[in-house]
Amino acid sequence: MRDLTYFISLSIDGYIAGPDGQIDFYTGSEDYMRWMVEEFGDALPSHIRTQLGVADAAPTRFDTVLMGRRTYEPALSAGITSPYAHLTQVVFSRSLRSPDPSVVVTAHDPVEVARGLKEQDGESGIYLAGGGELAGQLVDEIDELIIKRYPVVAGAGLPAFGPRFAPTDFALTGIRSFDGGNVVESYRRVRQG
Numbered sequence: 001m002r003d004l005t006y007f008i009s010l011s012i013d014g015y016i017a018g019p020d021g022q023i024d025f026y027t028g029s030e031d032y033m034r035w036m037v038e039e040f041g042d043a044l045p046s047h048i049r050t051q052l053g054v055a056d057a058a059p060t061r062f063d064t065v066l067m068g069r070r071t072y073e074p075a076l077s078a079g080i081t082s083p084y085a086h087l088t089q090v091v092f093s094r095s096l097r098s099p100d101p102s103v104v105v106t107a108h109d110p111v112e113v114a115r116g117l118k119e120q121d122g123e124s125g126i127y128l129a130g131g132g133e134l135a136g137q138l139v140d141e142i143d144e145l146i147i148k149r150y151p152v153v154a155g156a157g158l159p160a161f162g163p164r165f166a167p168t169d170f171a172l173t174g175i176r177s178f179d180g181g182n183v184v185e186s187y188r189r190v191r192q193g
Contacts, residue, residue, distance in 0.1 A: 005062070005145070006144070008148065008160060009150060015154040015160070017158045028150075031178050041054050046085040059124060061127075062124055067091050089103045110138055114126070115141060136161040137164075140168070147184065148182065150181075151180070151182065170188060171188050
């Protein structure tokens with residue numbers, strides 16, 4: 001069974017973005033950015049991979065990305081219809097029509113879709129890019145959390161898991177810190193029974 005990994009940026013006070021989706025307050029040091037490219041290059045959008053000279057590198061960690069419409073929207077606004085062209089892209093929306101044949105837009109239940117993808121053969125995992133509402137719906141399916149914590153207090157914004165109260169246990173598996181204050185926390189899902 002393939003893993004579903006929620007790989008997210010998070011402020012010290014627990015927000016994935018500002019109230020209007022702002023993420024420009026997240027910054028990183030050179031060693032942090034190098035780590036991101038080396039360890040999680042699959043999770044970088046295609047245009048960033050091109051800028052960094054790693055566009056031709058075959059995905060190794062993920063082969064699929066899941067996004068909610070609000071996560072997909074900034075790419076569309078910038079004229080990018082296939083933000084993760086190197087991955088199978090699934091966007092959950094009840095109203096959006098796919099602007100690109102390489103992007104699957106679905107109104108199906110995210111839990112059913114995620115379970116189906118997890119049961120497919122393959123060694124590569126599934127990257128949950130966000131957003132928080134989608135992560136809240138999929139919390140019971142998430143196997144791994146990779147939290148890129150930034151040394152900034154946002155004050156307000158979009159929470160990592162939406163508004164639903166659903167205590168879910170994860171075990172800390174690693175912490176790595178970088179110059180400039182970035183910290184990456186890794187967690188595995190604790191399954192009961």
